[in-house]
Amino acid sequence: MADNKSSVLTVSIVTPDGEVYSNDQVTMAVIETMMGDLGILANHVPVIASLRIGETRFKFNGNDMDTVAVNGGFAEFSNNTLTIVADSAERKGDIDVSRATHARERAEQKIKDAQSKNDTDALKRAQVALQRAVNRINVAQH
Template sequence: MADNQSVLTVSIVTPDGKVYDGQTSLLVVKTTTGELGIMPNHVPVIASLAVDEARVLRDDGNKNEIAVNGGFIEFSDNVATIVADSAEKQGDIDVTRAEGARKRAEERIRKAKEAQDSDSMRRAEVALRRAINRINVANK
């Protein structure tokens, strides 16, 4: 990555602190309206993020994958900042814990359906999406 105009800096932060900080030539995230690829010199953008992964292409052709659970992205002047509710790098995800969270969320969904409790159902569905996202990123 030769000059500052051909790279972008990516920073992913959560209420618990910085999860990722690095430079890349391509960042791909999923917004609430679809997938967004950002390369150096992209037009400024602010977007809400879906529960999904952020993919950061590395110089060697591989990529860093980070499970991002909501939040938003702001990009300008070749700096992308993701502010997420929570985020974990692929290697930091405890799959056993994520599987447990998935099972608990599925049980909460079952109970909310029986009780016809739409608020509990929505919260449980979000918890399930987050658990599945973590499992998917960890297993790539």
């Protein structure tokens, strides 16, 4: 009979503020890379990928799942260990939807202001802030 450890992944998400997520019983991970979604099962080939702003999902035996809002960074997978180094990340249960909604509204206003001033740098920053806020809201509501 196969060892259960050979069919699971160890996952860790770290940010500049410290570890956000850690679990050694993940059966499947889905990460949002710059090239599209990537599903990772045990014994997947080693990979390094840049991450876009999006949700990262972890599945366990049965239908249990964890979701984390990841805001950029990179992922490295080898030897059944997935390490995500993110600019910022929040677990689904830690997201303050009210705060994220206010952040979305601020970003939308900054986009309007930047467009009216033709400020491309401010526009790009505001668009990223909007993506992050929307990602946090989406993760919290799923």
